[in-house]
Amino acid sequence: MPSRRIATDDAAGAPNAGNIAHIETRCSTCNLRELCLPCCGLSRSEMDVANRVVLNRARVPHGETLYRTGDRFTSLYAVRDGFFKSTVQLEDGRRDQVTGFSMPGEVLGMDGIATECHTCNTIALEDSEVCAISFVRLQLLAHEVPNLQRQFHKLMSSEIVRENGVMLLLGRMNAEERLAMFLLNLSQRFAARGCSPTEFDMRMTREEVSAYLGLKMETVSRLFSQFQQEGLIVAQRRFIRILDGAGLRRVMGRGLG
Amino acid sequence: MPSRRIATDDAAGAPNAGNIAHIETRCSTCNLRELCLPCCGLSRSEMDVANRVVLNRARVPHGETLYRTGDRFTSLYAVRDGFFKSTVQLEDGRRDQVTGFSMPGEVLGMDGIATECHTCNTIALEDSEVCAISFVRLQLLAHEVPNLQRQFHKLMSSEIVRENGVMLLLGRMNAEERLAMFLLNLSQRFAARGCSPTEFDMRMTREEVSAYLGLKMETVSRLFSQFQQEGLIVAQRRFIRILDGAGLRRVMGRGLG
DNA sequence: CGCGCCTTTGAAGGAGCTCAATTTAGGTGG
DNA sequence: CCACCTAAATTGAGCTCCTTCAAAGGCGCG
Numbered sequence: 001m002p003s004r005r006i007a008t009d010d011a012a013g014a015p016n017a018g019n020i021a022h023i024e025t026r027c028s029t030c031n032l033r034e035l036c037l038p039c040c041g042l043s044r045s046e047m048d049v050a051n052r053v054v055l056n057r058a059r060v061p062h063g064e065t066l067y068r069t070g071d072r073f074t075s076l077y078a079v080r081d082g083f084f085k086s087t088v089q090l091e092d093g094r095r096d097q098v099t100g101f102s103m104p105g106e107v108l109g110m111d112g113i114a115t116e117c118h119t120c121n122t123i124a125l126e127d128s129e130v131c132a133i134s135f136v137r138l139q140l141l142a143h144e145v146p147n148l149q150r151q152f153h154k155l156m157s158s159e160i161v162r163e164n165g166v167m168l169l170l171g172r173m174n175a176e177e178r179l180a181m182f183l184l185n186l187s188q189r190f191a192a193r194g195c196s197p198t199e200f201d202m203r204m205t206r207e208e209v210s211a212y213l214g215l216k217m218e219t220v221s222r223l224f225s226q227f228q229q230e231g232l233i234v235a236q237r238r239f240i241r242i243l244d245g246a247g248l249r250r251v252m253g254r255g256l257g
Numbered sequence: 258m259p260s261r262r263i264a265t266d267d268a269a270g271a272p273n274a275g276n277i278a279h280i281e282t283r284c285s286t287c288n289l290r291e292l293c294l295p296c297c298g299l300s301r302s303e304m305d306v307a308n309r310v311v312l313n314r315a316r317v318p319h320g321e322t323l324y325r326t327g328d329r330f331t332s333l334y335a336v337r338d339g340f341f342k343s344t345v346q347l348e349d350g351r352r353d354q355v356t357g358f359s360m361p362g363e364v365l366g367m368d369g370i371a372t373e374c375h376t377c378n379t380i381a382l383e384d385s386e387v388c389a390i391s392f393v394r395l396q397l398l399a400h401e402v403p404n405l406q407r408q409f410h411k412l413m414s415s416e417i418v419r420e421n422g423v424m425l426l427l428g429r430m431n432a433e434e435r436l437a438m439f440l441l442n443l444s445q446r447f448a449a450r451g452c453s454p455t456e457f458d459m460r461m462t463r464e465e466v467s468a469y470l471g472l473k474m475e476t477v478s479r480l481f482s483q484f485q486q487e488g489l490i491v492a493q494r495r496f497i498r499i500l501d502g503a504g505l506r507r508v509m510g511r512g513l514g
Numbered sequence: 515c516g517c518g519c520c521t522t523t524g525a526a527g528g529a530g531c532t533c534a535a536t537t538t539a540g541g542t543g544g
Numbered sequence: 545c546c547a548c549c550t551a552a553a554t555t556g557a558g559c560t561c562c563t564t565c566a567a568a569g570g571c572g573c574g
Contacts, residue, residue, distance in 0.1 A: 088421045088422070088424070088425045089425075090425065090429065090430075090509075090512075092510065095429045095512070096425075096429070097424055097425040097428040097429045099421050099424050099425075110413075110414055110417055111414060111417050111418050111421065112414070113410050113411055113413075113414035114411045114412075114414035114415040114417075114418050115418075119418050119421065120421060139403075139406065139407075139410075143400065143403070143406075146396075146400070149396070149400075150396075153370050153396075153413070154370055154371045155371075156367075156370075156410070156413040156414065156417070157367055157368060157369070157370035157371035157413070158371040159417050160367055160368050160371075160413070160416050160417060160420065161368050161371050161372075161376045163417065163420035163421070163424065164345045164356050164368065164376065164377060164420070165345070166424055167345070167354050167356050167420065167423055167424060167427060168345050168346075168347065168353075168354040168356075170424060170427035170428050170471060171354040171427050171468075171469075171470075171471030172347065172352045172353070172354045172471065173347075174561075174562090175561075175562070205519095205520065205521090206520075206521065206522095207520080207521095211428075212428075213428075214427060214428030214429065215562075215563090216562075216563055216564080217520090217521085218521090218522085218523085218562090218563075218564085218565095219561090219562060219563070221520095221521060221522055221523080222522080222523080222562095224521095224522090225522070225523080237520080237521070237570090237571080252347075253349065255347075255352070431529075431530090432529075432530065462551095462552065462553085463552070463553060463554095464552080464553095472530075472531090473530070473531055473532085474552090474553085475530090475531075475532085475533095475553090475554085475555085476529090476530055476531075478552095478553060478554055478555080479530095479554080479555080481553090481554090482554070482555080494538085494539075494552080494553070495552095
């Protein structure tokens with residue numbers, strides 16, 4: 001099945017096709033503006049300008065692809081609601097690595113800027129909603145609003161920094177440490193969104209967690225059980241309660257001496 | 258020892274301190290302009306504008322740090338000559354992961370944009386030379402030259418894409434595949450610089466290669482020996498000759514039946 | 515209620531690690 | 545110019561952690 005095309009005004013074709021909800025969005029009233037790219041760090045008046053980026057809101061049902069490798073790049077996507085995974089695949093397509101999970105306020109699609117084609121696949125892990133931000137328009141607007149330009153640069157840089165962290169995790173941590181780090185990271189991101197940092201529902205399967213952590217599903221499952229026995233967490237399938245955050249942090253030191 | 262500070266005109270302090278060679282550089286005469294950020298893809302007249310970015314050339318002797326974690330971010334660095342590694346460290350500092358090796362024409366320092374402090378360490382693997390590009394000035398100039406803005410965005414995006422590839426390597430490839438991929442990547446990058454793709458001198462130690470590939474030094478050493486016995490390469494310490502590139506490419510399929 | 519998918523758990527195997535000894539290359543000073 | 549010294553690289557043997565293969569358990573949904 002084809003990945004869904006979310007039209008932005010300057011994209012070829014109808015601006016509002018098929019089953020995709022198209023909503024004129026006002027950033028200034030968006031409850032994610034603290035987290036979202038074009039709004040974060042902008043003053044009230046700048047925000048009015050930002051409203052003109054024309055964000056086309058679109059729903060992405062659970063399991064649907066937002067964009068896939070090879071798709072032409074036209075927009076960035078701010079996650080408004082829901083949860084996504086991004087994956088890269090080995091040519092043969094048999095093995096794939098999850099490069100990240102994205103939650104509300106985070107921005108997807110920056111991989112496509114370089115070649116103007118996407119280089120990974122992004123799939124909704126639950127019924128989700130994104131704001132499609134026309135990249136051409138974003139650039140035009142950023143030209144007028146230096147602060148927006150800066151925010152955008154910081155956003156791309158953060159993604160580089162984040163990926164550096166994942167490389168450290170994949171290259172130099174053992175299985176225990178990887179899962180502990182993963183849980184702490186999720187926890188911290190939920191907290192930043194005003195959700196409980198100690199009790200949350202993971203949206204991803206064990207398989208997807210393992211594809212992110214560079215492990216096998218069975219290993220991840222065993223580790224959840226182990227952490228539970230050690231009294232660090234309660235894990236009932238996707239539901240997680242963190243009982244001992246400090247303990248998890250300590251796990252990350254168990255790797256070497 | 259402190260990391261070396263390379264002053265750009267708008268940085269606080271003397272613009273040309275100590276043992277650092279300061280040379281007014283003209284991009285239009287630089288033999289790297291095909292590869293380098295501010296020049297790549299720019300027309301002749303745009304290039305003249307680019308000359309005004311004020312690139313301070315600086316030498317970085319073998320083993321010296323260009324910037325380190327926590328250093329204030331002021332500039333990007335285009336590698337003019339030499340070879341660098343970038344590393345991130347676990348808090349304890351005992352384990353570190355090499356996030357990339359950089360060669361002439363490549364740009365370093367984009368990790369610093371997000372927080373205005375660098376989040377990795379970058380060290381010269383041989384006597385090297387960089388152009389320090391004041392980020393403030395780059396932004397001003399990019400504002401005047403849209404093409405430069407676009408090139409810069411593509412550059413950051415490429416870095417994201419590159420790191421996605423490394424995550425795939427670290428998360429889903431076995432040791433053989435990792436080394437094969439590494440050698441083919443080096444080869445291809447040397448080729449792009451007009452150097453022989455089949456015969457080159459690696460600038461990094463086995464230790465550094467292993468810190469990049471998420472393996473141990475001994476494993477990497479064994480693999481070099483193995484590849485040599487299989488007739489894929491000649492490896493005499495850092496000198497590498499690729500005898501059978503197609504064979505190396507085939508190695509990357511051996512990972513999963 | 516039964517089917518499919520996700521998850522858990524066990525037992526055995528193997529890829530890469532650890533520890534340790536040896537070889538080689540490059541730099542330095544007599 | 546050679547002997548020495550140190551750092552890098554190689555190689556071996558045994559071990560460990562994670563994987564592989566297999567089976568059973570549990571939850572959601574038609």
